[in-house]
Each structure stands twice: as C-alpha cells, then as structure tokens.
Amino acid sequence: MKEHNYNAFTIAQKQFDDVAQNIDLEPAARALLREPGKEIHITIPVKMDNGTTQVFKGFRIHHNDARGPAKGGIRFHPEETVDTVRALSMWMTWKCAVVDIPLGGGKGGVICDPREMSLGEQERLCRGYVRELSKNVGPVIDVAAPDVMTNSQHMLWMLDELETIYGGHYPGAITGKPVGMGGSLGRNEATGYGVVYTVREALKVLGIDIKNTTASLQGFGKVGKYAASLYQQLGGKIVAVSSWDVHDKKAYTFRNLKGICIEALIEISNGYGTIDKQKAVDELDCEILAGDDWIKQDVDILLPCALENQITKENVKQISKQVKIIAEGANGPTTPEADAVIKQRGIFMIPDFLCNAGGVTCSYFEQVQCNMNYYWGLDEVLTKLDIKMTDAFHAVHKLAMKKELYMRDAAYGIAIKRVADAVKLRGWI
Ligand code: GLU
16 A cells, blocks of 8 residues: 555545536535534553553644534544545545435544554453543434454443443443444445445446456455455456565565455454455465556456545556456545546546445434344345445446436535535525
8 A cells, every 4th residue: 555645535525626616516505614623632651561551642623513413434444634534524524415315424434553562452452442432422412333354342342431420321422333232233344345336226227237247355354355365256357466574564466366265254354354365376376466457457446445545646647447446445545637638538536525424324213223233134234235236336327327417416515505505404505
C-alpha cells in the first residue's frame, strides 16, 4: 500500500462541495453539512505489559445526527489522523442515508498498532477509550462498531466497560459484537457480501454474466475475504489479491491467472490478512508480485478493499482497458484526480459509501435485534441485507441513468438530499 499525502477530509469536503453546487443546495445546509457537528479528542493512558504507561491519542467525531444517532466504526491504526476520522464520519452520514437507515454519521480512531500490542494491552486501551467517551456514546447518541483493525472482541470489551459505568445492559450501544453476546449473525460477512451484491447488480445492468468475469482485489482483511469468497461462490474468478505483510511491512500481490481458491487462501492468512508466501507459492500456485500490481491486472472488476487513497493520479493510468467495474469496498480508496479519469473512461464505479454500506446496514439490524432482545437466523439477516443493498443500488442507478450522472454523483445526490431534508424538517436551518 502506498505512502500517501492526500488529506481525506479535504477530499470528502470537495466531493460534497461539488455535489452541493450541482444540486443547488441552499447555503445554510452547505455550511452545516461540510463540517463535523462535534469532535472529541482524548488521551488514553494504558498500562503496558512491561510496566510502563503509554499514552494513546484517540478521537470520536459526530458528523451529523439529524436522521438518527451517530453511527460508525472505530479504527486502530498507527497512521490514524483526525482529518481521516473527520472524513470517515462524513462518509458515514452519506452511507446511512443512501441505504436509508435511521442513523447519522460518526467515526472513531486511535493512533496505535494493535498488531504490536498484547491482548491485555488492547483490552485496556478499549476500556480506556470508552471511559473517556462514556458521556457521549450510547444507543440513542452514538453507536460504535468495528472498522480497520478492530473486531468483535474489542467491541465487547468496550460495551462491558460502558455497561459497568451505567450499571445496566445496553447491547444497542455498540454493534459488531460477538454472536451470542448481542451480535448479529452475518455481521462479519456483511460488508464484503454487500460489496458483491452491488457488483452482481452492476453486472446485471451491464448485461454481463458473473461467471465470465475475473477480478483483482486489494486488501485481504474482513471486507476483502468475504467479498472474494461470495464473488467466487457466484461464479467469478479472483486472479490477484494484494495484501499487507505484517512481517515484511510491505504489501505483495498474489496472482494465479487460473484463479485463486479463496477458501484455501483464507486458510493460509492470518486475522489481519497477511498471507503465508511460501504456502501461496507451493500450495496455491501463486506468483508473488509487487503490492501495487493488483491495479494493473487485465480483469473485468477491480475491488479496492483496503484503505483510503489507493487509486491515485499516478497509478490510475495503469488500470487495464478490460476493467469494466470498480467496486470500492474500502472507504475513500480513489482520489478525486483518479476519479475524474475513471469517470472520463466510462468505467462503472460503485462508490464506497454505497458499495460498502452492508456493514452498517447489518449493524442497524443488530441494533434492532438488540432492542427486541430476539435474534434472527443467518438467512433472514442476509436476505434483508441483500434487499437493502439491491434497492439502494437500483435507486442510485436509476437516478444516474435519468440524469446521466456518474454513479458517485448520483449516490451523493440522493444521500445529501435526504440529510438536508432532515436538518430542514428538524428546523436546524
Ligand atoms: N466500519 C464500517 C463502515 O465503515 C461499519 C460501521 C458500522 O457498522 O457502524 O461502514
């Protein structure tokens, strides 16, 4: 993955400003929605296993809660910045709005590297994070969830700390919990599966049979693994997977032009998506290429499912003429300059906040189940998820066709209008 100098918040604001201009959004709505509503910056002292205390910096940002409580994940990343969290909180607002769930946008982050921390240190960090934020989170204020390098165990530690502080059970306060502890079946799969539901629909409107398609994937974390797995189950062939190697601290692309068996690749990867190179060569017949090579492959579909700012003005030229669809499983993987090139080339873009909305949609289902204290079976969750994602995809596609818009602009048009209507109805502007 690239070192990058892009500021995600500047990008998020530019995307918003351009669409606000095009849809002639009134000035007060523009001024309100281009900024986060509330920012909390915290310092978290954590007792480390070696007896020292390390102080971590963290953030929780509410972009907008006009349509419902702020909602969004918490990222643990050594390169986390407040501007990235600002951007991601804004994208959460549009994400919840485009799939029409009654939640707003928020995001959290801690500058840390959980790969270098013991489980005990991670637990103390999670509990410390929630202690600092306890007055500003909860089922009707702000609902956190997993994101980059956080998982269901982190969420449960956080919930346990919050419930200890408040002296009761509030399972709807945090989503992405383990199944059996207030979590929903299907939550792990939800983001990746949601990506593929939108890819499936895009292929339908383009008149292409998924069984005749190939794809190249960046990122083999939760999103990438499940997206690749469902895409393969539906008959597609993944020929390249780029993934970060925690030992070598660089990414590699694993390629097998005959198709990589995704279940076998999962078997030889760890929880952070690092793939065993030797086994990939010996057992899965993969060639090992440079990390950035995923983008150059002659495939029909590109699946950027890692981090922001991965498709840039430098590497966008390397996208093969064969590529017909880009499905953004990650948040913000394409910079605006690269996006302009993709738009001009007529590649079908499934924008991030539509494409990867399956995770938060399932989080919403999790909250509903927590509130009822009654839990659905896996098929029920996935069927409901498929309906939500498919409906949202077609609403965006219909607008794109009607007004001859790029899919990203159509998705923004729908989302921004819903949020602007909500702030107006509430009398905020
Ligand atoms: N972190 C996921 C996202 O970026 C899910 C958020 C949630 O479930 O609240 O969409």
